[in-house]
Amino acid sequence: MLRRLLLLWWIGCLASVCYGADLRIAVDADPISLDPHEQLSEAGIQYSHAVFDPLVRWRQDGTFEPRLASSWERLDQRTLRLHLRDDVTFHSGNRMDADDVLFTMDRLKLSTDFKGLFNVVQNVDKIDDYTVDIHTTDLYPLLLNSLAYVFVIDKAFYQGRAEIIKFGQTFAAKNVSGSGPFQVKQRIAGQKLVLERNPHYWDKSSRGNLKQLELITIRSDSTRLAALLTGDVDVISPVAPIDIARVQSTPDINFLALTGTRIVMLQLNQARRVEFQDIRVRKAMNLAINQALIVEKILRGYGEAAGQLSADAFAGHLSTLLPESDLAKAKQLMAEAGYEQGFRISMMAPNNRYMSDERVAQAAAAMLEKINIRVDLKTFPKAQYFQLFDQRAADVMMLGWQSDTFDSNNIFEFILACRDQQSGLGAYNSGGFCDALIDQGITLANNEMKPEQRERILQGIEAHVAAQALVIPLYWQPIIWAAKAHVNLASVVNFLNFPYWGDLEVRE
Incomplete structure (x- = not known):
């Protein structure tokens, strides 16, 4: 019976990705809150790519990849039309549509950190449930670049309690409903953030197989390195310059520098x-x-x-x-x-x-x-x-x-x-x-x-x-990153240092 169950599991894994790997990552700082629009920071954007989805995102070659926007075209020099995916579900169970994009764009303009990216956006029009037009006040050559920072939030979940207060204890700072590959399981501010796989994630083409992702805050460079070398964590970032030679000489440790x-x-x-x-x-x-x-x-x-x-x-x-x-x-x-x-x-x-x-x-x-x-x-x-x-x-x-x-x-x-x-x-x-x-x-x-x-x-x-x-x-x-040999960091870390953990396929 056990052999038959294993065979059925193996056949199922051939047809789709089987989530089974856990990954522990030690970082020097954690995001200040669970609100993706509160602070424009590296830790915050890394978190957002795990729990939310942007309209578009950067590929490693510097081009743009469709995400919640499946395609786009220029209608004129001041208007960009976005066609949205119609198969995206938030962690709350709510479906994503154009209303969520409009709600998000309005909220970003209230964020002290993010609104500077969207000053040029005059208004966003809903054409239908899965089409929006973005109008700019002037010619703007970098609109797609800015849209890579539009992490769409769940209007039904946040409406009426979407206040943004930097370093504040708002609803959005402590509660989350994203559409990303991971859901928040636990957060202890300044210590750790535990994410678990979103079983209803829309991107079925991703080969990522992480079941759980734990981001552990270790501020000390030496303690962070010790955690990797002793096996307490699988990945660390950053690697202090003084430790690079030791990392490179350690068997079964991958070193990545960009x-x-x-x-x-x-x-x-x-x-x-x-x-x-x-x-x-x-x-x-x-x-x-x-x-x-x-x-x-x-x-x-x-x-x-x-x-x-x-x-x-x-x-x-x-x-x-x-x-x-x-x-x-x-x-x-x-x-x-x-x-x-x-x-x-x-x-x-x-x-x-x-x-x-x-x-x-x-x-x-x-x-x-x-x-x-x-x-x-x-x-x-x-x-x-x-x-x-x-x-x-x-x-x-x-x-x-x-x-x-x-x-x-x-x-x-x-x-x-x-x-x-x-x-x-x-x-x-x-x-x-x-x-x-x-x-x-x-x-x-x-x-x-x-x-x-x-x-x-x-x-x-x-x-x-x-x-x-x-x-x-x-x-x-x-x-600079370092990881155990079974973790292929080069496949998910890019020049902006925003790893796409949802796409990481770990060898077990």
Whole structure:
């Protein structure tokens, strides 16, 4: 009888995917809540891809793959028609249709973090239950890029209790009904998130065979690595640079490193410090920081020293803008500005958000000391740090930014634009400046459909930012994972570091 049951199970597995594998992943930070629209962060988007579905998503080759939108076409230069899947069921049992998409788009425009991606969307019209038209106020070449961040939510489940409060205890922060490959089984904030397979998931073509996925928060790099080596977890991310050699020399451990486009920077708050309003001081601080040394000594050669915000894959990148370190020139500029004796500043950074972030902050502070800028450095866990960042609580603050649209202008909109709470522009500008030239360039680039002309506009913004020394670019952070040999990470991890765990097929 047992043999017959096993045979029937095996035959069934030939016809469809059999879910049986459990995976334990140790990460350095967890999403701040279960609300997919509360914070635009790497941990949040990784979570959303597991529990929700976007309208479209990035393939590993940089093209777009249909998800909840099965197809699309341009009706005119300002209208995109989306055809929705008609076989999608939310975890609540409710069917997904056009009303859910309209509800989601309206909600995204209320999110402090996400609304900047959708300012250009004028309105969304329901044509029928499974067709919607998206109208933009102007020409916009990156609409599909933005739609990759539309994680559709269940209108019937959330309506009347869809309030978004960043770091708040809302209904959506604690309750969830997505359409993704996994459902939330358990969450202990700051400790673990347990997801179980959605048995009614619409994507029958996926070969993913995970039955349960457990995301465990381990902030310590060494403890995270120890958990992998002892078999307590199957996957870890990130791998600290100091541990890479050990991982690579360990049998039965796979190592994956990808070139990243997340730019890690220091922002100088001109509204808090009159000294930072002097371009000579800002230039001196830029010259005092040795980005190449940080990459070599702290990141162990992984990552790339940055002299600008745009990665070389982005249209705004300028090959002539290289990182420059010149201590003698930095001291000369400080003297010319009347600050040869220096001054004291406050600086804040996270200690579990970016690769070796605390050590990088300590190194940057030590480098600034060499031009007599004495730094009172404080570091905090990610959840606490970003509340302080939103308050602009220090003179210098560290930030890493992954362009959500894989484009320079996304960085400029969120980091450099004048702060506007209504539009969401400048939401992560802690520099305390408002530069009309940058805002004009952002608008021009958003409305320019010709790639060559758009590239020139974006490069002009990048050159202006460098000339004014408005921020201190540090490095582009690499994407580094390690896993047991039976886990093929390369099949699901992409250049944005948004793993599609629902598609992971684990060898048992």
